[in-house]
Amino acid sequence: MRRRAGRAAGGGRRAGRLTALAAAMVLAGAGLGACSEENPEPVGVAKVASTLGPGEGTLNLLALPGSVESGTTDPRVDWVTPFQERTGCKVGVKLVRTPQEMTDLMRDKDRRYDGVAAPPEVAGRLVADHQVTAVNTSLVDGYKKLQPKLRGLLRQNGEYYGVPYVWGANLLMYDTRAVQPPASWAALFDPGQARRYSGKLIVRDSPLSIAEAALYLKGHDRKLKIGDPYSLTTRQLAAAGRVLAKQRPHVLKYAAEPAETISAFAGGAAVLGEAGPYEVDVLDRAAKPVQAAAPAEGITGWMDSWMIGSRVQHPNCMYQWLQWTASPDVQQQVAEWTGVAPANPQACSGDRLRAGFCAAFHVGDRDYIDKIMFAHAPTRACGGKSKKTDCTDYAEWTKTWIESTKA
Known part of the structure; x- marks a missing residue:
């Protein structure tokens, strides 16, 4: 649902800063689907990484508005610049307006994206079409800190095809x-x-x-x-x-x-x-x-996840991005900006997020999350x-x- 620069896809969710500002003005005035055997795996699909090396210096991402912020929308909201300074991976982002546009771009063999922030209606189709590759979760620091049920939503035939990002x-x-x-x-x-x-x-x-x-x-x-x-x-x-x-x-x-x-x-x-x-x-x-x-x-409910493109060119930078976006501090920024629940409950530890926000969104509430029928x-x-x-x-x-x- 999304939310961010909000969208209704995936189950109606995020707000985004622009949406939040619009709301403020108003108030001031008043699983993945199963893989298809009909789509043979394309030649050249990246294999699951077994080790990590130094970053390649570049990272190309595909996302809906609000999923990747570098301070251009609001100088106070930036989890891209610190990542670039820390890793040396320069981030390029292609923003799309709809989940269908995202799916079409990932299927375009003339385009190569390292990663995509996919809502559920996109994620399942990308797996079925072999447009994403499985993730070696042991290479993602903090992966086990993410909500267990959310991690399981991306499991297919014993492999994991993404890293949970946000949910609602x-x-x-x-x-x-x-x-x-x-x-x-x-x-x-x-x-x-x-x-x-x-x-x-x-x-x-x-x-x-x-x-x-x-x-x-x-x-x-x-x-x-x-x-x-x-x-x-x-x-x-x-x-x-x-x-x-x-x-x-x-x-x-x-x-x-x-x-x-x-x-x-x-x-x-x-x-x-x-x-x-x-x-x-x-x-x-x-x-x-x-x-x-x-x-x-x-x-x-719904979940957005970071997935690795099947034609990934910069796998080491992509894995560093997966680790970065799963970290509590980045999860806190994403949750505040987009108005959705973070996949990492540690975003609610200490004084990262206000207690009222975490309670309203049931962050870390396993009993509540386990009852949700998540979209695929x-x-x-x-x-x-x-x-x-x-x-x-x-x-x-x-x-x-x-x-x-x-x-």
Whole structure:
């Protein structure tokens, strides 16, 4: 979700400094999918590193806005310059506007990126397409300090395909003056209940939002036999699409940025919708009457991770970057800037991050994190122990999302 210069991909998350400033002005005024056997491993894919040597002097990265800051957006926010001074690796960053653009660039054989900060809808497809190489986690100092469940999300056939960076949960946020505490996703997706708040609903603008509709159906139409909300058969996906289509007349906005959600709730235009801890925290600190609920069917979440490109040219600098971005001090900076949870709980140790932030984002709360159903790129392989390949992929999810919410 992202967040950073916020985005709705991956599950609605980060804020970014520009988004945070926009929100402040408003308030002042008021798993990876399974690998595909259909994509043979391309010639020249980098092997998993076994040792590290001296840095090559250059590092080329691909990221969404806010994931890599060098002081150009705000001189006070810079975790790139210290890295360059410490390692001698000069960082170059290609910023993209959407997860799809990121995926396309990583697939472009004429381009070579050492690393990519990938949201879940990108990460799974890159693994399936052999566009990233496995990480030797023993070469990443501090790797074992990262949240255990987050590390496991990147495990495929005994290998790890990335290093957790930031994460978040998708919740139901409501205006306490207008809405009773919702106990279920039905408050947002059931046609009868959605009608109560017609024109005042907020939904995250991402195909992965289909997963929350699937969770609602999992509890209210058991004949569909929905298990993993990110692994849906054609029948299950079609049912979720129908739910979204019926909900559409009651939706005020499909929010692509956290600031859009914050603005709508701050001004009273919205009373119920999908949000992350960032939006709840900002509005709460502004004394707005909002709270978050974790529906009985469960909550979804997302994680961004640093991955090594399959055509990596500067592996030693890339491994140094993996170590740097996993460190508590850098994790603290990233969390504060983007408004998301750090993957390293040590970012909340000492006085690095305010206690209220860490509590609101459940940093280090293993019981809470273990209950989250983290997003992965939908694939035709249904996942788990099943050998079925009759599930739907991300392209089909995108088509369903567009037809149900925009067409």
